[in-house]
Amino acid sequence: MNRTSELLRGLARGRVFWPLVTLALLLLFNLAFNPHFFSITIRDGHLYGSLIDILNRASPLMIIAMGLTLVIATHGIDISVGAVVAISGAVAATMIGGQLDLSGGAQDAAGYPLPLVIVVTLAVAMLFGMWNGMLISFFGMQPIIATLILLVMGRGVAQLITGGQIITIYYTPYFFIGNGFLAGLPFSLFIVAAVLALLLLLTRKTALGLFIEAVGLNPVAARFAGVRARAITFWAYAFCGLCAGIAGLIVSSNVKSADGNNAGLLFELDAILAVVLGGTALNGGRFTLVGSVLGALIIQTLTTTIYSVGVPPEVTLVVKAAVVFLVSILQSDKVRNRIATLGKLREAL
């Protein structure tokens, strides 16, 4: 009993508390509106239901948000993730079952073995991340500018790879990544779990997390303290690229095609929103991976809620905008200080 109360108090103090409350409120709202919201049925050995659906749809965003969390923790930003999603989808689709390659010749379905395709796609995505990291950590470019360059170029590159066309994938095993089920659960969730587990292990069981926070708080001081600030920044962006690559695989497998122009459009904005909602400060330093995952879930739940309530889906963007405004204002030091002084005043009275 004592343990539970301690756990609860720890949770309330933790950064994950507010995202959890938000998510819970959203889910409760859904329950009030739709009594069948929490019902999960088993069909053909798979679990079906709104919750499973939300988890499945949110998985690319959850993965990107985790990668972006590391970048933001180093006091950076990566606005090129959407473009990298498009590029990795284009690479995968072109290698697997593209109708056109660069020379205009025809390729047969499943041109390359699936493991090779996955490895190459992820390598390409990571290379683009490393490109960002190189510009930022070794050439000292501002993160928003360096990733802006890739944002502008990335969709051009993706269209170059696909020849400007939407490439349809004709290869069933590939669909498993985004649509398959393992042990009754969507396969993409296992990917999310794997990435989260790896990152938690790296950042909480080794000193890496501490180093990242040190770099985010003050890169100069971190360097003086013996932290290899540049290398850590570099690898944060490389990893963010890799995450975007994984998300690109899931997205392209989910829609069974790659569209250089529209795949992952506005993903960067959703990802930033997820990270901010999760409780990671945009000024770098402290970060929470679980929070970002919850943030992504909040966004997806919000979207699903808006659809299920019957409000036209066009409202989603306006609602998201309102949420960003509110959260960023609440996160600002000025408002926090004011709230803190209000609290002190009340105590004094």
Next chain:
Amino acid sequence: MNDGNSAASAAAFPALTPAHPRPRLDPRYLPLVVTLGLFVAMFGAGSVAFEGFFSLQVFLNLFVDNAFLLIAAIGMTFVIISGGIDLSVGSVIALTTMVLATLVENRGWSPALVIPLVLLMGAAIGLVHGVVIQYFEVQPFIVTLAGMFFARGLCYLISIDSIAITDPFFTEVSAIRFPLPFDTSISVNVVMALVVLVVAMYLAHYTRFGRTLYAIGGSEQSALLMGLPVARTKILTYTFSGFCSALAGIAFTFYMLSGYGLHAQGMEMDAIAAAVVGGTLLTGGSGYVAGTLVGVLIYGTIQTLIMFEGSLSSWWTKIVIGLLLLVFCLLQRALARGPRSKEPARATREVNGQQLPAPTATERAAHAGG
């Protein structure tokens, strides 16, 4: 501005004469000179490679086809000089076309009423951005990102379809051509854009507002200590950018004769690219409105070259613009040295609520060794 240019290009290669210990070209003008040279080179290359490329009308068409981008990029240039960024430009343009189209076409309002209304709307959106950025100290790109979501969302709320504009005022204005010598002409949009350009150059280089803007971009702390009206200027800058976006939206409506929520997608990036290629430092405090004009012209030339080439596809524009951005940012990095470097911004660090001085140069050198 222009005098500085010609003087700068005349002294572009003084390094050949060893009598001068350092080049006379002010490094601040270097990006601008490079940009101008690049534009001349690209246009020249096009003239050599393609028949019919070298003509006044092709040059004027750069203005005709990119007038809206120029207007939006000028607003963006002001924001970037102040050290901020405005990501809402493209979506405010789309929202403007949408509001114009619905009010004029579906509600039958008079354009004389609707046009001032959308300009007011754009300025109001910019004002809200500025106020939130200034008084809540939220990062500009987050605030304007939210503004971007908001404006696009409003577009889709109004309608998800494209609305064609058949109002006689709009069709007539979009058909007007002002004749110029050698059988060439320009559109109303070009005149609008040039007026904005002249006003912006005056604002930036000959007014208190402009000087304050540069001071804030150089160092907001110093501007505050000097007693400059930082808050007012910053808010006005975002308001101006919002106004420019709405005006660009009107120009875009004349150009496309339709309102659509997907219009001008990614134009904020084009506007940023034009400003940066035009020599505006993304760290703020340095840049020229005239440079943005050259940036837009380069953007237009790339598109025209790709059009004349015929076999290249439009996505090459994105790749070339990206590469240009990269080159210019690296160039700026190379130029931004000494006192221009941004590092003094972190001159003090806070430790347990105490302000501690940053390590001195010798300390840094000592630590860098170990």
